Amino acid sequence: MPATSDVSGADMALLISHLDVRFGRGEEAVHAVRDVSLTVRRGESFGLVGESGSGKSTVLRAIAGLATDWTGRIAVDGEDLGRKRSKAFYETVQMVFQDPYGSLHPRHTVDRTLSEPAKIHGIGNVGGRVEALLHDVGLGPEFRFRYPHQLSGGQRQRVAIARALMLEPRILLLDEPTSALDVSVQAEILNLLQRLKHEHGLTYILVSHDLAVIAHMCDRLAVMNAGRVVEEMDVDQLRRSQPQHNYTRQLLNASLGYDRDKADSLLTFD
Amino acid sequence: MTASSANAPGLRAWLTSETPSSPLQARCIQVYLGWLGLARNPLAMLGLAIVVCLILAAIFAPLLAPYDPIAQDLQRRLLPPGTPGNLLGTDELGRDILSRLLYGARITLYVVALVVVTAPVFGLLIGTVAGYAGGWVDTVLMRFTDIFLAFPRLVLALAFVAALGPGIGNAVLAIALTSWPPYARIARAETLTIRNSDFISAIRLQGASPLRIVTGHVVPLCLSSVIVRVTLDMAGIILTAAGLGFLGLGAQPPLPEWGAMISTGRLYILDQWWVATMPGLAIFTVSLGFNLLGDGLRDALDPRSSR
């Protein structure tokens, strides 16, 4: 596995080396991520693509500290992370979840959801920040005191993005942020994410099963299968349909649409 | 922002606004919508009416009662219902049954209120902490709960009262001690389904402490099922209190406690049926009222059925 070592420490946002994540113990244990090494440069959009069970979301959860049973090395801005995360970590790294219906507390207003992080971290002028961020993600002030059930899926995801930005993080982990949305809403959210990236100078790590979304959003990507990174490439290689690994080629082929003859030639990789 | 809502005509518009402008208004709208859901259910409204009547009777007992509930008049003893001046008749000591029932509402309400502020709160605390913490904390707290769950309620209450002496306070304590475990179990079950959801992951990622997560995020979601369960249990609590009174271990004479009233009335049940029947009807009506209200609340509060 070529651990990209050509990146100097200074402009490196995230470094993962030899990451293993397990769930459960003994014979039941699932080895979800196996020996994954990645580096993400500051200001870059990095894509993790793979099918369900490939371990791509688990990598994200290990970075975020939500999956605790990992070994290996995870460093953010050159600083190694332990099992427990500091307050400063949460001000650097934030996450947007896949399901906009499950990631907002159903009994909390938008205002409460957005102001809570500021209260935890003792940031002043909470009301002003909430209004500014709502505006930033394209929601008017009339949304401030609504409950999640009064919002559409796209509006919820905008609120979730605003919440992630409340602490002004530098790195945003995006876990399939648009896969639960309609395509027209997906386009709006992806555009919003692109704009916010430029305005806030963010680094994205985007997990998706959709190669087209990854190709649109990212500069570089890693393809995962069965817990391992099978290939790392930049997006031009993907666009020119020049993946090296058979699995990636197959994924790319399948994502182009249905073809009766192609279906028979598909292989299972384990 | 506040001006725009003030200009809107009337409270109704304020309560049905699509764009609330303050946390207070947002909350009021939620309560109002819940109320609309409840108001659509006629049985629940009947239950609510009964409960409201109980509360009003307890508050205004001195004004409503025609006689002193403990004043005896041996010349007017065991008068049947409908006797002029004694609408529901009199008991074996010539006390007006209607007056005793109205004052008895105070005791019933006192028992209910004391149990409500203790058992569910304790149960909620144990259940949510056990569910959220998991591991050995969960094991210890839930085995502790199991021990209490294994006691038969009335027998423990009897033992308790026998040890501490009869009286309404001890009866309440005994009931509260035996009724919290079901709330702890409900709260734990709800917490287990909530704790792995994305919105809890999200707040953990904001650096929130476990205390903040449990009190601010988990408890509000467990609350509605616990409220429903409490309302449904209310009938059982009233019956237990009445049962203790009936056995002479709850409220002591001459307090007009409904269960104690039935207990003395049973001596006359064949010839003067009303002495035991009237408090029995009161217990029945109030229990039914709480049950109907509880069922209605379950339909109105359950977030799954509201979609």
Place this chain on the structure above:
Amino acid sequence: MSGPGTGSLLEVEGLSIDFPTRTRTVHAVRDISFSVGREKVGIVGESGSGKTMTGRAVLGLIRPPGIVTARRMDFDGIDLTKLSEREYRRIRGNRIAMVMQDPKFSLNPVMTIGRQIDEAYRVAAGAAAGAARRRTMEMLKAVRIRDPERVYKAYPHEVSGGMGQRIMIAMMLVAEPDLLIADEPTSALDVTVQMQVLAIVDDLVSQRGMGLMFISHDLNLVASFCDRVVIMYAGQIVETCRASELHKATHPYTRGLLASLPRVDQPVERLSTLVREESWKTEPGVDARNL
């Protein structure tokens, strides 16, 4: 307008589905007409467009307070609007089958998977136990389940979501229905498995003349898989065309949807977003019966 085409399996005219609520009536589907022959018809739309409701209405699965009205709803000479619940049950699963989005709710949790598929086959084909078991194993293999022996004996909670979906598909196809209504049948599956499952369905259409109503939000997939596409918006059919000509679609809604898709081979700076016109809701719908 041509009459009931001889090749047409399902013919629907003027289907409406309404849901009265406390304050107003929600018109989930508004006066749509379409037909399905022995072909693959894709019904595409966003959430809330009424596409799922349409599929359920054909199977008589709209429960009160929902109200279904149709001028005509014929399936292979049977007038579906006049069927009693009992008569509907004889058709469901046997002549018309449906694969739902979420398999977990469609399988009986206390019966082994093998028994459920066996039973579906025996009811449909009147086969003996041994034959049913053989057919079930064949079907499980056909939907690319690697260890059919184990899955045969497993209970629904013991399999993953994607496998549950494939089992559902196997169960629906084992009865060899004349019409299959598939509601986002493959959205929970990985693309590679999705291709393989679609190939099985494809073969049933081309070799046995089954009709397929393929309900999906995935424009690319429908365009490459189906023969004909029906595009729904706000309860109406706004456009219909040959699947191969979807890229030439003319309705601004369809064009907008197509344009908002990111593409691997055509990088863009910003994705175009859909601007919804109020007139799309009021303009008359399109009759999708003939093409």
